[in-house]
Amino acid sequence: MGAGQAGLSAAHHLRRTGFEPDRDFVVLDHSPAPGGAWQFRWPSLTYGKVHGMHSLPGMELTGADPARPSAEVVSGYFAAYERAFDLRVRRPVDVRAVREGSGGRLLVESSAGTWSTRALINATGTWDRPFWPRYPGQETFRGRQLHTAQYTGPAEFAGLRVVVVGGGASGTQHLLELAPYAAATTWVTRREPVFREGPFDEEAGRAAVALVEERVRQGLPPRSVVSVTGLPLNDAIRRGLADGTLDRRPMFDRIVPDGVEWTDGTAGARHVDADVILWATGFRAAIDHLAPLRLREAGGGIRLEGTRAVADPRIHLVGYGPSASTVGANRAGRAAVRDIRRLLAGRPVAA
Numbered sequence: 001m002g003a004g005q006a007g008l009s010a011a012h013h014l015r016r017t018g019f020e021p022d023r024d025f026v027v028l029d030h031s032p033a034p035g036g037a038w039q040f041r042w043p044s045l046t047y048g049k050v051h052g053m054h055s056l057p058g059m060e061l062t063g064a065d066p067a068r069p070s071a072e073v074v075s076g077y078f079a080a081y082e083r084a085f086d087l088r089v090r091r092p093v094d095v096r097a098v099r100e101g102s103g104g105r106l107l108v109e110s111s112a113g114t115w116s117t118r119a120l121i122n123a124t125g126t127w128d129r130p131f132w133p134r135y136p137g138q139e140t141f142r143g144r145q146l147h148t149a150q151y152t153g154p155a156e157f158a159g160l161r162v163v164v165v166g167g168g169a170s171g172t173q174h175l176l177e178l179a180p181y182a183a184a185t186t187w188v189t190r191r192e193p194v195f196r197e198g199p200f201d202e203e204a205g206r207a208a209v210a211l212v213e214e215r216v217r218q219g220l221p222p223r224s225v226v227s228v229t230g231l232p233l234n235d236a237i238r239r240g241l242a243d244g245t246l247d248r249r250p251m252f253d254r255i256v257p258d259g260v261e262w263t264d265g266t267a268g269a270r271h272v273d274a275d276v277i278l279w280a281t282g283f284r285a286a287i288d289h290l291a292p293l294r295l296r297e298a299g300g301g302i303r304l305e306g307t308r309a310v311a312d313p314r315i316h317l318v319g320y321g322p323s324a325s326t327v328g329a330n331r332a333g334r335a336a337v338r339d340i341r342r343l344l345a346g347r348p349v350a351a
């Protein structure tokens with residue numbers, strides 16, 4: 001379930017290896033249209049600004065105009081992909097819970113009825129679970145607070161003083177976009193941001209993914225792959241560092257009605273006035289519907305071996321943890337299908 005990059009990759013590999021849609025598998029997706037979470041991304045996130053979107057398996061995305069919103073480019077491409085491979089995604093279908101059924105089957109309860117299945121590929125991404133940290137005084141703030149998931153572009157912040165929280169790619173992109181519109185911007189992050197010089201080669205990519213993979217193997221909640229790769233030093237970031245837009249301050253200690261405050265004034269002013277706090281603080285895996293299966297470990301994550309849940313070999317998580325990137329999602333879809341074919345054929349899945 002889920003028809004983003006990870007779910008479509010899995011559906012493609014099911015189809016390619018002889019599974020028929022509607023007869024042998026269904027893809028359920030609760031978004032209104034093709035595109036996965038990309039369809040909800042802000043219009044100023046043009047295709048030229050995304051970090052490297054890998055094509056889905058078997059059909060390249062070529063010739064996309066870098067000035068077009070990535071939401072349009074990717075939604076159009078996913079729609080064409082679903083048609084080309086006849087994946088018959090059912091939408092909008094909201095999966096509400098997955099439970100143990102009878103005879104070793106799982107019951108998938110949704111807004112469009114209940115399916116009974118021998119295996120499940122969970123590809124529900126993170127967009128539906130924006131993460132908002134809590135800080136003292138947050139409820140007293142008189143201005144507006146919003147999360148990246150609600151950001152629609154810089155124009156609505158014209159003339160306002162904005163505090164952007166978060167050291168990831170979204171935070172820096174928000175700041176660079178907002179700076180020409182806002183009356184003032186302030187950037188705060190929990191950790192010192194790490195900027196990465198030079199191209200991100202395959203070896204560095206593998207090392208970053210391995211770090212996230214290790215957490216998932218231990219049953220800890222995954223961190224985003226981006227959090228371990230660092231921020232690429234592109235021209236826009238260089239300009240932002242040079243002109244002060246990306247002058248980072250440590251995390252504030254509390255929120256007050258008219259701004260944010262630091263107890264220790266050594267890193268600059270103790271108080272910054274703010275009309276808006278924009279939380280670019282990331283997302284968590286949208287997997288609440290799996291709760292009845294009790295897959296979570298004491299550490300808070302679901303322990304995986306590859307894409308397979310260690311506690312239940314019928315369940316695969318793709319686009320989760322180490323596979324939460326477009327390239328990772330592609331590979332995970334293929335790996336999950338390979339493993340499920342073994343399971344259904346009665347062969348050992350651990351091989």
Ligand SMILES: Cc1cc2nc3c(=O)[nH]c(=O)nc-3n(C[C@H](O)[C@H](O)[C@H](O)COP(=O)(O)OP(=O)(O)OC[C@H]3O[C@@H](n4cnc5c(N)ncnc54)[C@H](O)[C@@H]3O)c2cc1C
Pocket residue numbers: 001002003004005006007028029030031035036037038041050051052053054093094095096123124125126127128170286289318319320323324325326327329
């Ligand atoms: C702002 C932003 C920019 C990014 N840029 C890049 C980039 O440049 N390059 C890159 O590699 N990665 C990027 N990423 C990460 C990237 O988006 C993902 O790794 C990948 O596209 C996610 O694919 P997915 O299939 O796992 O999830 P999604 O695209 O989120 O798809 C999940 C689908 O599951 C559906 N769903 C969720 N819950 C349910 C439910 N209960 N029932 C039914 N359906 C459900 C959703 O509606 C959605 O359609 C970015 C992420 C963000 C937030």
